[in-house]
Amino acid sequence: MPAVDSQNPKIFVYPRSTVERAERSLICSPFNLHLFEVMGHQSVSLSAIALENGIKQSYTKRPLSELACDNALGWLIQVGVLRREVDGQGITDSFRLTPLGRQLVEQYQGKNWPTPSWSDRLYNAVIRWFRLPF
Template identity: 30%
Template structure:
């Protein structure tokens, strides 16, 4: 029986998160910044350097927020909390830091079969 603290479950979660990070358009630098500071999707889009440093291609704030929600579900990101509750800003989780240790400087882009598998896992999880 697999318990929540089982190493097998942790390894599967890490593998799933790493695959997602390779399929999403965010760069290694983006996750490094999230380790140091919290960002929101609108704050990210308003940065003058976001397109060249943090993302492989331009995205709207709503699409970035969709990716944030997916990364939160996978355990890579978490919402930041202030005195009034959850905010729209996200930060890197310890699991997200563990994922980054696998790559010293850049996240390798996923192959086409990996991207398809990721898309099915994300959009059609019950198939």
């Protein structure tokens, strides 16, 4: 199992299947690596990612509606890559990387995302549609 050494002294160990699912979800997502690099340092709001703002900031591959963007980010939360920011009044519309997400993004630092195969896209779509835990 890969270990994660984030800025905390704690080391997180994830099952290989968890890491593979998270990586596949990242590369199949409609987002560019730049978005996740920014999320590694600060939270990013939904309004900065959705619509034309995402294209201008190089966060998305194509313009996404707020609903489509929120659904894609929600899937990345479910697979353990992202988390929603919380402030004193509750959950916000901003997102940050989890330790697992940080590990995966650091792995691709300075590189491009690999192009997902059709089988990656199909597998990701099936587990996302049925919300299967593998």
